[in-house]
Amino acid sequence: MQVVVLAAGQGKRMRSDLPKVLHHLAGKPLLAHVLDTAHEIGAGSVCVVYGHGGERVREAFAGRPGVRWVKQDPQLGTGHAVMQAAPLLEEAGQVLVLYGDVPLTRADTLRRLLSVAAGGSLAVLTVAMDVPYGYGRIVRDAAGRVVRVVEEKDATDAQRAIREVNTGIMALPATSLRRWLGMLRNDNAQGEYYLTDLVGLAVAEGVAVETAQPAEAWETLGVNSKAQLADLERILQRDIAARLMEAGVTLADPARIDVRGQLQCGRDVEIDVNCLFEGRVELGDDVRVGPNCVLRNVSVGRGTRIAPFSLLDDSAVGCDCQIGPFSRLRPGNVLGEDVHIGNFVEIKNSRIAARSKANHLSYVGDATVGSDVNIGAGTITCNYDGANKHRTVIEDNVHIGSDTQLVAPVTVGRGATTGAGATVVKDIPPGALMYTKAETVIRSGWQRPAKAAKKS
Numbered sequence: 001m002q003v004v005v006l007a008a009g010q011g012k013r014m015r016s017d018l019p020k021v022l023h024h025l026a027g028k029p030l031l032a033h034v035l036d037t038a039h040e041i042g043a044g045s046v047c048v049v050y051g052h053g054g055e056r057v058r059e060a061f062a063g064r065p066g067v068r069w070v071k072q073d074p075q076l077g078t079g080h081a082v083m084q085a086a087p088l089l090e091e092a093g094q095v096l097v098l099y100g101d102v103p104l105t106r107a108d109t110l111r112r113l114l115s116v117a118a119g120g121s122l123a124v125l126t127v128a129m130d131v132p133y134g135y136g137r138i139v140r141d142a143a144g145r146v147v148r149v150v151e152e153k154d155a156t157d158a159q160r161a162i163r164e165v166n167t168g169i170m171a172l173p174a175t176s177l178r179r180w181l182g183m184l185r186n187d188n189a190q191g192e193y194y195l196t197d198l199v200g201l202a203v204a205e206g207v208a209v210e211t212a213q214p215a216e217a218w219e220t221l222g223v224n225s226k227a228q229l230a231d232l233e234r235i236l237q238r239d240i241a242a243r244l245m246e247a248g249v250t251l252a253d254p255a256r257i258d259v260r261g262q263l264q265c266g267r268d269v270e271i272d273v274n275c276l277f278e279g280r281v282e283l284g285d286d287v288r289v290g291p292n293c294v295l296r297n298v299s300v301g302r303g304t305r306i307a308p309f310s311l312l313d314d315s316a317v318g319c320d321c322q323i324g325p326f327s328r329l330r331p332g333n334v335l336g337e338d339v340h341i342g343n344f345v346e347i348k349n350s351r352i353a354a355r356s357k358a359n360h361l362s363y364v365g366d367a368t369v370g371s372d373v374n375i376g377a378g379t380i381t382c383n384y385d386g387a388n389k390h391r392t393v394i395e396d397n398v399h400i401g402s403d404t405q406l407v408a409p410v411t412v413g414r415g416a417t418t419g420a421g422a423t424v425v426k427d428i429p430p431g432a433l434m435y436t437k438a439e440t441v442i443r444s445g446w447q448r449p450a451k452a453a454k455k456s
Contacts (some may be wrong), residue, residue: 007100027260077192276375
């Protein structure tokens with residue numbers, strides 16, 4: 001089975017310099033959704049027809065295997081677009097025609113359409129609309145057989161009253177497609193070559209024209225404006241939320257979750273409102289995510305609690321941890337079991353072993369922290385010397401006093417302690433106490449300077 005994806009539309013109504021099919025839906029380009037679905041249904045090859053000025057489209061998917069590209073210039077309709085792809089198609093097998101700006105069609109719907117066309121028929125995906133304005137109407141004879149598709153601008157008043165419309169998605173034999181493309185004409189109101197005219201050509205040859213319908217009408221919706229893009233975003237997010245809840249996830253409000261990638265959840269996961277998941281996120285059993293959190297390419301172990309307003313990025317969090325509120329995990333972190341990262345604490349590129357804590361107002365970057373370590377409020381690992389990054393090592397059972405500066409590279413030995421306000425520039429031996437000695441001065445009767453009186 002071969003797939004042709006029509007992605008040459010200019011997208012003028014998007015009011016953007018970005019090609020329409022590169023606008024993002026749920027975290028990835030519209031065209032990526034279509035290509036992923038083609039891959040899911042087992043397409044042997046995919047040919048994408050892109051348009052004038054669309055080199056950015058081709059560049060955006062340059063590393064994608066199994067995709068071939070052909071340019072349509074000038075753009076003379078959907079039939080003309082498929083004509084450009086025809087030389088790249090194999091002689092035998094089925095051809096499925098999809099659209100780069102129709103991203104939500106499910107794989108099961110397309111499999112059903114392909115099965116309808118399996119006997120050599122031309123199969124069209126149709127849908128019934130209460131307001132079919134702008135769509136080509138499916139015209140049937142008295143016996144209910146499809147005889148043609150009439151575009152809105154070419155339809156009579158009676159034909160415009162038809163509610164069953166053509167989505168443009170079709171499947172047909174490659175041999176028939178080649179023959180019928182050579183018979184298309186552009187004698188219509190638009191002066192274009194309509195792919196939908198293949199229906200009339202099939203009927204004329206006595207080839208059966210079959211139809212299939214999607215499970216949901218929104219599977220066939222396209223994007224022509226930012227408003228439509230926003231509508232599809234909400235439709236897709238509602239569908240994702242529904243599937244999460246069917247799998248047992250508790251969502252405080254299904255309308256206030258956004259998944260822009262893949263979210264995999266264990267049992268008894270709870271997600272509060274306004275949470276965003278990007279990339280690949282895995283939540284283990286009994287994980288709780290508080291409101292207004294962002295998780296991007298993160299794995300979270302069983303029983304962990306993520307408090308509100310926390311940002312976790314490219315990190316692995318162990319079981320039974322406590323993160324937040326207002327915590328930031330920058331990329332490259334690995335947290336062990338029962339680690340506590342508290343409010344206004346930032347962790348970057350660090351490994352923190354079991355039961356260690358940084359509960360308040362600290363920065364831990366490029367560090368290796370052992371188990372049972374307590375990092376006091378205001379602690380900073382000074383990992384950057386202005387040119388290079390250096391690593392801080394804090395071994396097991398260390399107590400770091402509040403307001404400590406650890407100037408890397410430096411190692412704090414097992415069981416050591418630093419006093420409040422210490423500046424650590426040398427390695428501390430295991431079990432030692434290190435503090436920065438400073439004289440305390442108290443002056444009795446000291447007067448705070450007063451502001452000078454204003455001149456009148």
